[in-house]
Amino acid sequence: MSKHLRGVKPAVHPDQEPLTKAPKAPAYFSPYAVQEWKRILPMLIARKLICKADLGLVEDLCIARGYIRQIETERKQAGGVIDKVTFGILNRAILSARQLAANLGLDPVSRARLGAGPDQPDPNARPNPLSFRR
16 A cells, blocks of 8 residues: 555644543443543643543543443453353444544554653553563
């Protein structure tokens, strides 16, 4: 595919009217979605990338990630059984969350285009079991 046939994404710039304070999570959120809201919204506000009009995208991302965590929790409680219908829902939620995260500048490529520095490590984060570093 030639360079000219690919879509060229515009440069990401801080919003002209960014939010300065995180609003409360919507009341209809699941506990998992609320945790995601509290995790990502401060990052977006600090980078001045989010305005009031974008909160719907953030809500959708939090709901999708909430579904992912809820389905995975229920699967573990059921002894690891994988239901094909639930797996389809999980797969679509993961794809939607990935696309929404990219739209909001939460993936590595978007952060690099913005010129944001590396994220600060989360002091409450659990160690990655797939990490080869010791």
